[in-house]
Amino acid sequence: MGNDRLEEVKDRIQxxxxxxxxxxxxxxxxxxxxxxxxxxxxxASVISxxxxxxxxxxxxxxxxxxxxxxxxxxxxxxxxILGLSRIKNLVIGISVFSTFPIxxxxxxxxxxxxxxxxxxxxxIAKILADLLKCEMDGEExxxxxxxxxxxxxxxxxxxDQFVKVIDLTFEKDIPMxxxxxxxxxxxxxxxxxxxxxxxxxxxxxxxxxxHHHSPQEAVLNxxxxxxxxxxxxxxxAKGIGxxxxxxxxxxxxxxxxxTLKSAKPxxxxxxxxxxxxxxxxxxxxxKDFIRISSERVQTKEKV
Amino acid sequence: MSSLTxxxxxxxxxxxxxxxxxxxxFANTKKYLLENRLSKRLEEVQLSSFDEYYxxxxxxxxxxxxxSRLFDQVTINETSFFRxxxxxQAFEKEVIPEILKRKDRGGQELRIWSAGCSSGQEPYTLAxxxxxxxxxxxxxxxxxxxxxxxxGAMILEAExxxxxxxxxxxxxxxxxxxxxxxxxxxxIISDAIKLMVKFSIMNLLDEExxxxxxxxxxxxxxxxxxxxxxxxxxxxIETFYEALKPGGYLFIGHSESLxxxxxxxxxxxxxxxxxYKKE
Ligand SMILES: C[S@@+](CC[C@H](N)C(=O)[O-])C[C@H]1O[C@@H](n2cnc3c(N)ncnc32)[C@H](O)[C@@H]1O
Numbered sequence: 001m002g003n004d005r006l007e008e009v010k011d012r013i014q015x016x017x018x019x020x021x022x023x024x025x026x027x028x029x030x031x032x033x034x035x036x037x038x039x040x041x042x043x044a045s046v047i048s049x050x051x052x053x054x055x056x057x058x059x060x061x062x063x064x065x066x067x068x069x070x071x072x073x074x075x076x077x078x079x080x081i082l083g084l085s086r087i088k089n090l091v092i093g094i095s096v097f098s099t100f101p102i103x104x105x106x107x108x109x110x111x112x113x114x115x116x117x118x119x120x121x122x123x124i125a126k127i128l129a130d131l132l133k134c135e136m137d138g139e140e141x142x143x144x145x146x147x148x149x150x151x152x153x154x155x156x157x158x159x160d161q162f163v164k165v166i167d168l169t170f171e172k173d174i175p176m177x178x179x180x181x182x183x184x185x186x187x188x189x190x191x192x193x194x195x196x197x198x199x200x201x202x203x204x205x206x207x208x209x210x211h212h213h214s215p216q217e218a219v220l221n222x223x224x225x226x227x228x229x230x231x232x233x234x235x236x237a238k239g240i241g242x243x244x245x246x247x248x249x250x251x252x253x254x255x256x257x258x259t260l261k262s263a264k265p266x267x268x269x270x271x272x273x274x275x276x277x278x279x280x281x282x283x284x285x286x287k288d289f290i291r292i293s294s295e296r297v298q299t300k301e302k303v
Numbered sequence: 304m305s306s307l308t309x310x311x312x313x314x315x316x317x318x319x320x321x322x323x324x325x326x327x328x329f330a331n332t333k334k335y336l337l338e339n340r341l342s343k344r345l346e347e348v349q350l351s352s353f354d355e356y357y358x359x360x361x362x363x364x365x366x367x368x369x370x371s372r373l374f375d376q377v378t379i380n381e382t383s384f385f386r387x388x389x390x391x392q393a394f395e396k397e398v399i400p401e402i403l404k405r406k407d408r409g410g411q412e413l414r415i416w417s418a419g420c421s422s423g424q425e426p427y428t429l430a431x432x433x434x435x436x437x438x439x440x441x442x443x444x445x446x447x448x449x450x451x452x453x454x455g456a457m458i459l460e461a462e463x464x465x466x467x468x469x470x471x472x473x474x475x476x477x478x479x480x481x482x483x484x485x486x487x488x489x490x491i492i493s494d495a496i497k498l499m500v501k502f503s504i505m506n507l508l509d510e511e512x513x514x515x516x517x518x519x520x521x522x523x524x525x526x527x528x529x530x531x532x533x534x535x536x537x538x539x540i541e542t543f544y545e546a547l548k549p550g551g552y553l554f555i556g557h558s559e560s561l562x563x564x565x566x567x568x569x570x571x572x573x574x575x576x577x578x579y580k581k582e
Contacts, residue, residue: 250571
């Protein structure tokens with residue numbers, strides 16, 4: 001296994017001295033939500049201290065992304081209507097965009113496309129979870145959004161090697177993860193997993209990031225990991241993302257499909273053709289999410 | 304215009320007759336369509352009511368002939384060259400290479416079937432794609448493309464191979480200049496491509512005829528099933544399954560689904576294209 005190499009990778013990133021971190025509010029909110037002694041009001045006031053984040057939360061809450069029937073005008077109200085977990089997941093989702101801002105037009109690794117794929121994956125995860133009646137409070141969206149986060153780290157800290165990875169993927173026509181093993185000695189899943197731990201993300205999220213290529217290994221929340229894996233495959237089927245891979249995917253042979261089906265037999269009745277066909281509209285919603293999250297908000301505005 | 308009206312009762316009788324004979328189903332909301340299209344035909348054969356026309360279709364000695372004229376009138380033949388690029392990409396880049404790889408281990412032919420081929424744009428498109436592949440890869444055999452349609456008028460058009468530019472709206476320039484002769488407003492398909500396709504009139508519900516289609520590697524039956532009622536769809540898909548070799552593929556229209564029709568095939572997801580595989 002690439003464990004030694006993973007340590008080297010970690011060393012190198014730490015030596016450079018700037019491991020990407022989540023904004024402080026996000027870290028605070030994550031730990032507060034887990035703490036039974038913290039009141040909703042306190043959480044609202046922490047979030048409100050960051051006007052840009054607050055404005056974005058309200059924008060997303062009022063967009064087609066949630067499709068709420070009621071206008072949400074304050075963070076307090078958002079917390080009441082959407083609930084603590086949802087808001088926590090929303091905060092994580094929005095925050096990654098300030099950690100890894102979009103840099104359009106990179107020739108080898110296009111971040112705009114990267115986020116399009118990631119948010120698309122999150123959105124598909126959300127619909128799948130709804131369809132199968134798995135209430136996950138938006139964790140499935142964030143899991144989809146963050147599943148490939150290790151790739152950004154590779155791109156940022158090991159750019160030359162990552163370029164080689166991408167070349168090799170095309171040249172040998174192999175999955176990216178195999179090319180990563182070969183060139184870097186560790187994978188975006190392992191790096192993402194480490195980053196998620198450092199960020200103290202909820203453990204089920206860490207697991208989904210770690211095992212999105214090996215859903216059979218998930219123990220904490222195999223349903224979440226399988227949903228993320230399937231969403232990733234559906235994204236590929238929609239051609240969303242930067243991968244030029246044209247291979248066919250036999251969806252019903254996939255471990256993620258089987259795992260999910262044994263937990264949620266309804267999956268069998270999913271009209272995959274229709275589902276895939278209807279995804280276009282959903283992908284648009286995901287783009288809304290990216291647009292709002294990466295906006296530069298006028299911070300003077302009172303929220 | 305004449306004032307031939309189609310009563311609800313006659314509409315249902317004719318609709319059912321068409322369904323039995325062709326699998327095409329006209330819902331009540333499509334009555335106007337039958338009325339419009341068949342009125343013209345009634346004038347041609349100089350009949351003054353749909354009652355008489357129904358009799359002609361059902362009992363006269365010329366009924367077979369008249370039925371095929373009717374099919375010419377009522378079928379929806381909308382099509383184009385290079386329709387639905389993502390499906391064609393999956394065909395060219397994955398499906399055919401995979402089948403060829405398998406064939407290296409035996410098997411001498413490559414058989415493609417375009418079922419419901421309209422005026423030939425679909426099978427000719429497949430022929431052009433295969434021709435290109437033949438130029439880059441060594442083929443040990445000439446691919447056979449069988450194409451058929453219930454409408455004799457369409458098959459005649461297909462064999463003529465002369466098209467208005469409208470039908471080439473999705474055709475890449477490369478193919479336009481390599482495989483067509485441009486003449487006025489029309490494009491004529493090259494003989495090399497014509498030779499690769501065998502056309503025939505065939506009703507996909509005619510079990511006897513369809514039963515002769517065997518050992519097929521890839522079936523294209525796009526935008527045909529949409530006009531079929533549930534039962535006819537099921538029957539046809541079963542027939543396709545039988546006709547395919549193990550490992551063969553079936554393409555249906557981009558917006559169609561086999562979900563409620565058959566679970567026999569394995570569903571394969573390609574970028575923006577879903578293809579069915581017989582295992
Ligand atoms: C909309 S066109 C599709 C042409 C082409 N496959 C494509 O996708 O562009 C449908 C064709 O199916 C044919 N068709 C309808 N019912 C049929 C039947 N029972 N047997 C054979 N062909 C039939 C019609 O004549 C028509 O040409």
